[in-house]
Amino acid sequence: MTKTDLNQLTWFQAVAEERSFTKAAAKLGVSQSTLSHAIKQLEERMGIRLLARTTRNVATTVAGQRLLQTIAPRIGEIEDEIAALTAFREKPSGSIRLTLSDHALESVVWPKLKPVLIVYPDISVELILDSSFRNIVTEGFDAGVRLGESVEKDMIAVRIGPDWRLVAVASPAYLDAHSVPRHPQDLVRHVCINMRHETAGAIYAWEFEKDGQALRVRVNGQLTFNNSYAMIDAAVNGYGIAYVPENIVESHIASGLLVQVLNEWSPLFDGYFLYYPSRRQNLPAFKVIVDALRAQA
Template identity: 75%
Template sequence: MAKEDFNDLLWFLAVAEERSFTRAAAKLGITQSTLSHTIKRLETRMGIRLLMRTTRSVATTEAGERLRQSLAPRFAEIETEIAALMEFRDKPAGSIRLTLSDHGFESIVWPKLGPVLAAYPDIKLELSIDNGLRNIVEDGFDAGIRLGESVEKDMIAVRIGPDWRMVAVASPDYFAAHPAPLHPQELIGHNCMNMRQTRGGGLYAWEFEKDGQELRVRVDGQLTFNTSYAMVDAALKGYGIAFVPESLVERLVASGELVQVLDDWCPKFPGYYIYYPSRRQNLPAFKVIVDALRYGEV
């Protein structure tokens, strides 16, 4: 393949990853017609159909997916090496893409990284807030931020926050009408708020532990959310029991606006970590981000 054709491969990769000519064209800063013509030319030159197009979506063929899987890590390595050249600048620079949950963003990441962005104006940060678990390599992220138990085993992981726990809370009015549960199994008779897991689509089973006994309770109720923040608001309004990060409701429990139950069944577990493949760790801008987030002695 001629050297001038590598740009066509980059454009194909953008379409394959975005699964949309419209989004890929916007990302590349070109017109959709130019992009479509380029992909058709690439398929003609290779003699292989790479993409399946419908009126609503774009998907890779078997050959196209094989090409995408081959190209993505190679181009990522090239980008990494080019970004590493930023080390010779006066200040770290470059773009960093992170995937993280809304709670991780609000409680840990934003308070720590806000000052960093002011100190390093040449660092660009893209934050994808998603409560599901993402494959950071396949989805093109530099790093992910998740709870310790969710970190992929083949990644470098750095702790960025303290241990924390989930707690069960509801409004005083709710418990005035419904006896407070004394055991997790008693939640089955209550109006509880479910959490929809982004990946897989299943409902989160509430996890409890006491004296070495572990329980997972599948609750039922009128409301299902995919974010803890909405659950807290619904609990305040008396819609039932919510199971949320303790840091979200400490002030509300202290003020009496919410009542916490099953406290002795809610143990702490490893908090947030930033995790990433080893090839990212030597980039100056990325090192600034990791060092800013680092928690205690790791």
């Protein structure tokens, strides 16, 4: 068989991960027609179909998925070794790609990154915000940020933030009209603002704990979000009780826009951790980011 063009493998990986020729072409900086022709040549050379194309999306075939799983970590290793050569420069440089939630970004990551990026102008950081659990290896991320309890055991995990709580809050007007809940079970008779987890697709059951007694309460209401900041805005405007991170709602409580309820039932959750495969840790630019985010003892 004719020797495979490595560019074609890299381009195939981009299409397979993006599930779109349009998005992959934009990411690679090539035309869609050029990309489509290259993938077609790769399939003809291998004598097997790698991608199943429809009018709306692109998916890997069984053979294509096997090829992706084979080449993705190897291409990643090559890119890491090339990036490691920046150690010979005066200052670290390169691109770092992270997946994290909006709450992790606002409360922990961005405040720590801002001063570091000024000192290291040759380091570029791409921050992909979502609340789903991404496979950082196969999806081309250098690292991810999750709560400690959610980090995979085969990853290196670095604590970057303190433990924190979810707190139940509502507007004064809502509580005047509906009364104040005294026990988590009272919430089933209230209008609540729900959170949907993107990964599982399920509505989050609110978790409470007091004196060793743990409770999970499934609440109902008119609104469901996958974003804590939108939940806070809805609560301020009287749409119900929200269960949101304490550190991003403190100012609303202090100003009187929101009232905290069931305070003694709000447990602590593991704080945020940066997690990544071991092969990333020797990259100079990546080390700068890890050291910047690492929680101080």
